[in-house]
Amino acid sequence: MNPVESSEYPTPVVAEACGLSFRYQKPLVLEDVTFRIHEGESLCVIGPNGGGKSTLLKLMLGLLEPGRGSLTILGKSPAQARCNIGYVPQALRFDPLYPVSALDIVLMGRLDRLGVGRYSKACREVAMNALEQVALADSSSRPFSNLSGGQRQRVLIARALACEPKLLLLDEPTANIDLSVEAQLLETLTRLREKMTILLVTHDLDLISAVGDSVLCVNRRIHRHSLPLSGEVVKEIYSGINRVEHDLRTRHSQGDHSACQHD
Amino acid sequence: MTEFFDAVQTIPLIRYSLLAGIISAFTFGAVGSLVVTRRIGYIAAAIAHSMLGGIGAAFYFGRTYDLDWLTPMLGGFLAALLSALIIGWVSLRASEREDTIISAIWAFGMAAGILFIHYTPGQKPNLESYIFGNILVTSGSDVTATFALGILVLLLIALFYHKLVAVCFDEEFARLRGINSNAYFLLLLAITAVSMVLMVRVAGIILSLALLILPAATASRFSRRLWVIMLVAIGLTLIYNTGGLAMSFQLNVPTGPFVVICAAVVYGLSFLVKRKRA
Numbered sequence: 001m002n003p004v005e006s007s008e009y010p011t012p013v014v015a016e017a018c019g020l021s022f023r024y025q026k027p028l029v030l031e032d033v034t035f036r037i038h039e040g041e042s043l044c045v046i047g048p049n050g051g052g053k054s055t056l057l058k059l060m061l062g063l064l065e066p067g068r069g070s071l072t073i074l075g076k077s078p079a080q081a082r083c084n085i086g087y088v089p090q091a092l093r094f095d096p097l098y099p100v101s102a103l104d105i106v107l108m109g110r111l112d113r114l115g116v117g118r119y120s121k122a123c124r125e126v127a128m129n130a131l132e133q134v135a136l137a138d139s140s141s142r143p144f145s146n147l148s149g150g151q152r153q154r155v156l157i158a159r160a161l162a163c164e165p166k167l168l169l170l171d172e173p174t175a176n177i178d179l180s181v182e183a184q185l186l187e188t189l190t191r192l193r194e195k196m197t198i199l200l201v202t203h204d205l206d207l208i209s210a211v212g213d214s215v216l217c218v219n220r221r222i223h224r225h226s227l228p229l230s231g232e233v234v235k236e237i238y239s240g241i242n243r244v245e246h247d248l249r250t251r252h253s254q255g256d257h258s259a260c261q262h263d
Numbered sequence: 264m265t266e267f268f269d270a271v272q273t274i275p276l277i278r279y280s281l282l283a284g285i286i287s288a289f290t291f292g293a294v295g296s297l298v299v300t301r302r303i304g305y306i307a308a309a310i311a312h313s314m315l316g317g318i319g320a321a322f323y324f325g326r327t328y329d330l331d332w333l334t335p336m337l338g339g340f341l342a343a344l345l346s347a348l349i350i351g352w353v354s355l356r357a358s359e360r361e362d363t364i365i366s367a368i369w370a371f372g373m374a375a376g377i378l379f380i381h382y383t384p385g386q387k388p389n390l391e392s393y394i395f396g397n398i399l400v401t402s403g404s405d406v407t408a409t410f411a412l413g414i415l416v417l418l419l420i421a422l423f424y425h426k427l428v429a430v431c432f433d434e435e436f437a438r439l440r441g442i443n444s445n446a447y448f449l450l451l452l453a454i455t456a457v458s459m460v461l462m463v464r465v466a467g468i469i470l471s472l473a474l475l476i477l478p479a480a481t482a483s484r485f486s487r488r489l490w491v492i493m494l495v496a497i498g499l500t501l502i503y504n505t506g507g508l509a510m511s512f513q514l515n516v517p518t519g520p521f522v523v524i525c526a527a528v529v530y531g532l533s534f535l536v537k538r539k540r541a
Binding site: 061063 | 300302421423424425426428429431432433435436437438439440441442483486487488489491492
């Protein structure tokens with residue numbers, strides 16, 4: 001089997017990709033990707049821009065269909081498993097002037113339970129509970145536009161939690177957030193890590209070391225590395241993310257993964 | 264002002280205009296807030312102008328083939344819905360630049376309207392009254408139609424408020440939660456088209472557009488909650504429609520342009536007030 005697999009993991013499989021390939025037009029964005037994510041695992045996805053990280057997320061959300069190979073989540077197709085996935089997009093994507101409150105946004109996590117008219121009381125309770133988990137219960141009625149970057153990102157995490165997910169997917173949660181704010185976000189994610197399976201796309205090395213069990217390097221193909229990374233790698237990593245990215249990219253393209261410890 | 268109240272009681276046309284203005288204030292406040300916050304005012308503008316094509320076509324085919332049921336407002340209604348669906352479809356598929364399609368539909372609609380009128384047999388209808396409005400053509404059945412469609416629009420918004428907001432804010436996430444985002448976006452455009460048709464007979468295309476956008480734009484400068492923006496916009500539109508009608512009657516100036524100028528000036532003045540932060 002592919003070195004990417006960790007078959008001895010004691011918990012059930014949450015997501016499984018087997019020989020997965022995908023292309024938008026001609027070149028393959030992802031090629032022969034095989035991995036398993038087990039319940040309770042916390043995986044960080046890294047890789048160069050354009051390496052296929054976002055494509056992998058979209059495939060896992062069922063927004064794209066795999067060209068070849070299979071991808072199952074909780075034993076179902078991604079589109080069928082959607083209701084069990086909590087998705088946290090980048091906060092920067094949103095119209096900051098859109099007139100909604102933090103609670104309004106978190107309630108969107110309960111959209112699948114909404115018929116016509118208003119959200120039920122039970123939905124509101126779940127949403128408030130989710131806001132408490134990210135320590136923003138006091139800000140529930142504040143407009144989205146008045147929240148800081150870190151608070152906005154935490155609101156989006158709360159929205160994903162309101163889905164009561166089995167798997168949490170996060171897309172660069174610390175992008176465009178200043179360092180002082182990031183600490184709170186880190187704390188939130190560290191707490192969540194104990195409770196659910198997490199897949200986190202990030203460039204942020206603090207985040208990787210705080211939240212990740214292992215790392216998936218995505219650059220068309222996927223390679224899995226366990227954490228903590230070896231001292232030499234860590235030194236390289238802390239000397240600058242760009243260099244690491246560049247370094248990993250070069251090594252991956254040359255088929256050399258000696259810098260990272262394989263499972 | 265007493266002259267105006269006398270006129271409301273004695274002249275049915277004035278009464279009908281006042282009623283149509285009051286009813287449409289509710290739909291415009293609600294729909295306009297959704298349109299302004301979702302930043303699709305230009306789509307609303309294209310839909311409004313394309314109505315002229317439908318109005319012209321209805322005159323032409325109605326007269327040429329003696330189709331009594333094909334009223335100008337029905338033509339406008341169909342044209343508005345059709346252009347809403349075309350723009351919506353293009354906007355969702357993104358195979359062509361959205362703004363290009365919007366400009367094309369805008370220009371095509373108006374040009375088609377004028378050509379149709381040119382070839383319409385018999386006495387030429389006055390297109391200007393559809394562009395700038397003419398309260399003298401308002402009838403009791405217009406008021407009834409405005410009322411019925413207005414209730415429909417408000418009911419749709421009340422029933423699907425949270426889904427519309429979710430789709431406007433983040434259509435991708437809404438889709439992931441099992442909502443048909445595309446259908447709700449098209450619903451929003453269709454609601455916009457219907458509300459515009461309501462007012463065009465009374466107020467004309469330009470005024471309808473101004474009343475849809477300006478009160479909601481003014482309201483959105485002072486609140487960050489959508490339902491508050493809706494209520495403020497409804498209130499402002501009520502004031503413009505009733506006060507504007509009364510004052511234009513009193514001053515003996517055309518109602519439509521007078522109301523547009525008032526709404527635009529208030530919107531302009533709102534920039535002098537500091538935007539609320541908390």
